[in-house]
Amino acid sequence: MDKISKAIISDPLVDNNPITKQILGICSALAVTVKMEQAVVMTFALTFVLVSSNIIISLLRKGIPGKVRIIVQLTVIASLVILIDQVLKAYLYDISKQLSVFVGLIITNCIIMGRAEAFAMQNNFKESLYDGFGNSFGYGLILIIVSTFRELFGSGTLFNYQIIPTWMYLEQGGWYVNNGLMLLAPGAFIILGLIIWVQRTYTHFIED
């Protein structure tokens, strides 16, 4: 793999992260991070859709008329999302119930439209494939960090395994109480805000 391809994959991980830097795909990053399990499944679903849509759009890019390109992109993305939704319903029914509308909302997830529009429409098949993987990993990284905090502090578990010892809990005679705010919407917003702060301090990016 040459240098440019490596840069295409590694750049979206930290420096040009889709969520914290490009401000794409925030809805689902917040909504599916209550449990790590959901976050991992969502990352796989998004990786599949993003990589496939990037490949398909980049192969079709010369045949798509500029005026109707949004509709074409939406159709490609929606078909891929139907595919992944049916697979999840068949093999991971419980998680697909928990994710509820958010699998369907991958269609309007800005990362996919954004990468199709900004990258796959101008670049060839191979680069779009790498870009798809790079951005999915960047998205997955943030999802996993946010969900680690939310699950550990909100329910005391990770991947549904008890991490905080049960004897520490108040009901068992200890002193510890789970932070219920982490399970609610404000916890997600604030954790993501703090992660953005850390990421931007690290990369020295200042928005004005």
Added chain:
Amino acid sequence: MELLEHYLSLATKSIFIENILLSYFLGMCSFLAISKKIEASIGLGFAVIFVSGVTVPLNWVIKEFLLIEGALSWVGIPALTTVDLSFLSFITYIATIAAMVQLVEMLLDKFSPALYNSLGIFLPLIAVNCSILGASLFMAERGYTFGESAVFGVSSGAGFALAIVSMAAIRFKLKYSNIPDGLKGLGITMILTGLLSMAYLSFSGINL
């Protein structure tokens, strides 16, 4: 009278208690991008109310008479009564929304150029606003009736409009505060959204 009361409580619930943006995280991308300016936020807010108020009941009609199992029985062909097209729901909903946005754009351009110019750039963006597709998906998941879906469409749009206008007002005041470099822009907006959503949580005590 009872029906009116039911609709009113549904509207209150979807504007305040289960605000589509602050508790389901839908429409974050445009929320973060547009809330920099108050006028633009008001314009986008009204556009979202209108489009979601039209598309949710329209998608209800499509769902009831075309997609769900047995929906095609009105055609009168016996073979069609067992057809279940609900796996096509994502692609039909997004097509309805895209077509509706296009239609609204053309109508506004023809009959109210002033409003069209003030909304101009935001209208096409609404097609990929998660809150619109999300409202349709929630409508399908919760099994609303036609009346309920019309009320839900308008009031979830109103919830979005309320959230984006209040955030624009907060960000207007924020210009005069001294924020750490890394938090400027996106970071502080996320944390503020968290605080705003915490304020909306206080509505959850209301028993309807």
